[in-house]
Amino acid sequence: SQQGEEDPQALSIQEGENATMNCSYKTSINNLQWYRQNSGRGLVHLILIRSNEREKHSGRLRVTLDTSKKSSSLLITASRAADTASYFCATDMNTGFQKLVFGTGTRLLVSP
Amino acid sequence: DAGITQSPRHKVTETGTPVTLRCHQTENHRYMYWYRQDPGHGLRLIHYSYGVKDTDKGEVSDGYSVSRSKTEDFLLTLESATSSQTSVYFCAISAIRERNEQYFGPGTRLTVT
Numbered sequence: 034s035q036q037g038e039e040d041p042q043a044l045s046i047q048e049g050e051n052a053t054m055n056c057s058y059k060t061s062i063n064n065l066q067w068y069r070q071n072s073g074r075g076l077v078h079l080i081l082i083r084s085n086e087r088e089k090h091s092g093r094l095r096v097t098l099d100t101s102k103k104s105s106s107l108l109i110t111a112s113r114a115a116d117t118a119s120y121f122c123a124t125d126m127n128t129g130f131q132k133l134v135f136g137t138g139t140r141l142l143v144s145p
Numbered sequence: 146d147a148g149i150t151q152s153p154r155h156k157v158t159e160t161g162t163p164v165t166l167r168c169h170q171t172e173n174h175r176y177m178y179w180y181r182q183d184p185g186h187g188l189r190l191i192h193y194s195y196g197v198k199d200t201d202k203g204e205v206s207d208g209y210s211v212s213r214s215k216t217e218d219f220l221l222t223l224e225s226a227t228s229s230q231t232s233v234y235f236c237a238i239s240a241i242r243e244r245n246e247q248y249f250g251p252g253t254r255l256t257v258t
Contacts, residue, residue: 066246075149075235075249076188121187125245132178132203133247137187 037065037122037136045142052109054139056122057102063125065098066133067107070119079107079120112143148172149250151236157256164223166253168236170216176239177219178203178247179211181232188235194219226257 040055056065064083068076082089082098082105089096095108109116119140123133148171158164168177176195180188180203190203192211200211208230210222223230233254237247 064245073252075251076237076247078246078248081246123247132190132193133245134190134204135180135188137185 037124037134039120039122039136039139041139042137043140043142045144046112048112048114048143048145050112050143052112052116052141052143054107054120054141056105056107056136058105058122058124058136059103060126062100065096065105066123066125067094067096067105068121068123068135070121070138072118076121109141112141114143114145117141117143149236149238149248151234151250151253153253154251155254157258158226159258160227161225164226164255164257166221166234166236166255168219168221168250170219170238172238172240172248173216174238174240174248175216176245177213178237178239179209179219179221180235180237181205181230182235182252183232191221191234223255226255228257231255231257 037056037058066081067079070076080091080096082096093110098105119138121135121138123135150169152167178193179191182188189205191209194200194213212220233252235252236250239247
């Protein structure tokens with residue numbers, strides 16, 4: 034079963050707009066990560082937020098984490114056409130094994 | 146793709162034949178992973194390795210085996226391929242236990258006819 038579920042499944046916006054994607058998970062975590070996947074390529078790590086952090090920034094990316102609600106959001110500000118991709122959250126459940134559980138992803142389309 | 150290569154990149158095979166996919170890294174990272182990606186399922190972990198000759202099962206390991214005889218190579222074998230194993234397979238690596246950021250290879254598209 035999926036630990037992380039992204040919402041929405043698909044998002045279509047214009048260049049310059051902000052894009053917000055949400056991720057919900059079921060069990061306690063060590064950290065939560067966001068990845069991007071361009072069509073036909075492997076995933077690329079974007080940002081990691083630890084369970085004791087509430088917000089993190091990296092360039093145009095802002096990630097929040099609410100452990101009480103078991104949810105996270107990824108905000109991309111001032112979107113560009115090059116941001117068109119699928120975005121996945123992944124949770125490290127700190128089970129003692131070095132592995133992540135990925136959600137099903139949000140497909141983002143940014144139109145010029 | 147962070148010093149990770151996968152071979153082959155594309156393969157078409159027939160049901161019942163054995164298939165081996167190779168992942169090679171030049172980063173000397175300890176942890177290696179095999180995932181499959183299917184529409185509607187995201188990425189699902191097949192097997193992973195935490196060192197040479199140290200491997201364990203993931204979420205969807207049935208029908209797959211792995212081997213890691215060297216730090217840089219992680220092999221995924223489908224003993225007898227089935228149509229349900231048609232998928233895109235990704236290898237990933239990570240170095241640090243506490244952070245577990247993973248770096249992915251370019252993927253192998255496998256079609257079982």
